[in-house]
Amino acid sequence: MLNDILYGYAFHTILKGSAALGFTAGILGVFIITKKSSLMAGASASAALAGMLISAAFTGTRNGSVIMTAAGVMCLLSFFLAKFIADTLKINKFMVHGLIASVNFGLCMVLFTYLRQEKNALAAGMEKFILGEASTLMKSEADAALYVCAASVLITALCIKRFKAVLFSPELARTAHIPSAFYETLMFLMTAAVTIVGIQTVGILFMGALFVIPAVTAGLWTRAFIPAALISGLAGGISGAAGGFLSALQSNISSGPSVIIFAGLLLLISALLAPGKGLLIKKRAGYFYRPSGRQTK
């Protein structure tokens, strides 16, 4: 039985999909926590599902590209709305993000109840997207996820220096004639694309956490940007694979929470053991320990 599962085709699809998703989300997560827009990542997950449901309600098509486009449009709409409102009105951006996340979630719930009356089969399948269900991942969907992840990683690898400049030193970016707005939008587009292909595996409630937790874990191990991105990708990939594995073995476990539990486990281990910042390490080294390696009395 176990052998059938371990060498089964579907199992490999799930494992590959969720590991790639975790890896990409981990890398992009470093950008997200640097920009402090973790709430926006959660908001875009709800927005993506709302877009999918709207497309199911109005077109009723099963065409994947139409559904994805609707989800993307909804994501971009809420991103630019939040940015515009927070920038022009000088309202705290976290408040706007939190509000938009919650309103999008409410919109999803309303659309679910509406489509349930209409007996819309497509929407019934989408109810799994709240918690995530990696075992419903089909070959085509897993392939789409792999392509999106590969493209995001490639773009990140090509533009990482510019992203770094835009994130950490806007003045430098301006003097070097790097168009900040373009790179910020590009970052959000990659986040949105990964979110759209990821909500089937991880679920809208946990998509934001899949970006944040691996990145935070990496932040405990190193302060340098590119190593942090790699460690974060690794942590995300491991937790994605482990969570997908557990969810595929145990039919009563949704994949979203299991992925996040593994990510949380890695975070806990790092918080205790990471050099410099880890709680156990710091206790032993005394409280005057400096992350740079020098000790002062």
Add this chain to the structure above:
Amino acid sequence: MTSFIELEIIAITILAALACAVPGTIIALRGSPFITDTSAKSSVFGFAAGFASAWWLPSAALIPLGTAAALFGIWAANKIRAAKLMEKNSAASSVSSVLLAAGILIINGFTGVSGADISTVTAGDLAFVPFDRIKAGGYDMGPAAVYILGAVLFFNLMCVLVFYKEIKLSSMDEGYARSSQLKVDAVNILISFMTALTAASAFRVTGAFMAAAFILAPSLTARFYAKRLSALIITSALICVTACLTGFGLAYRANVLIAGTIVCVMGAFFIISAAAAPETGIIPMLSEKKKKRFRTGMLIASAHLYLREKESPEGKSVEAARLHTAMAWSGSFTGKIILALEREGLAEERNGLLALTEKGREKAEEALGIKMRRGLETKSP
């Protein structure tokens, strides 16, 4: 036709929304929504513990359990930040997500089905709330939720009334509050407790995740119309009641989720207010900015004409085309400025050239500060 039970549902919804709005105003003043986000997500862990032990616990135990879990989430996030492991919002979202995941795994494991019906947690079960009734001496005393939410609303209002000064000071200027020996940490704990209790007790009405919108939306909308804390609370209460009634009406017509519709209505109110609230909305603000730019443009144009007059005594005027190049304005903007100058009698067209009138010259002198200087010069000797 609305029956008695629907009136009860409306009353419960409005009570829940009002109870949420009170801590919401304080959170909107402080500008940190992480308390709401964390308590909404972490409380699910408490509910899961409650569901798992439902065979011996009464259903009312869900509220203290949810509150405790939410407070634990906030406490843990603060501890992690204090240990300098990570910054505040990352800590809050990691802790709350892990607690949420653990809670959902407990529910999954207890019910034994993947993707088990967690709609009570995500969407609430408002339709069933009125059936949970209190009976005293054989008489029906109404739904239990009315008493619970009424008590929470009363508690929140009393907290704000009693500690009005402390809450206001610690939200507006924390440094000053600390230096005047106000117990800011105690106030923070009080606000966390209010938020956690409200989110946990309203969750059957709002669902765990939409509670954040019930808390944030009315106060954020009210900020467009009011500035003082007391005025904010009253305005957000009004917005709450309006949104609840509108949302209930719409949801009743379309037969969809009530809490979700109310949240959507609240979101729509926020966007409409952000766009068009008088003075503070985007459209009035931008049009005011445009008007200001236009008025300044008129002054600059007349000043430019005045200076050209001084420079070239034979010309005494400037072509419209040259004004446009000298100021580096767009053609249409220059055209509008010239039309406005002529309309207000500041400048006129003399044989194809633009020249200032007497009134315009005065205005330009005023803009350049020449008149004032002259006044000083005549006075000084």
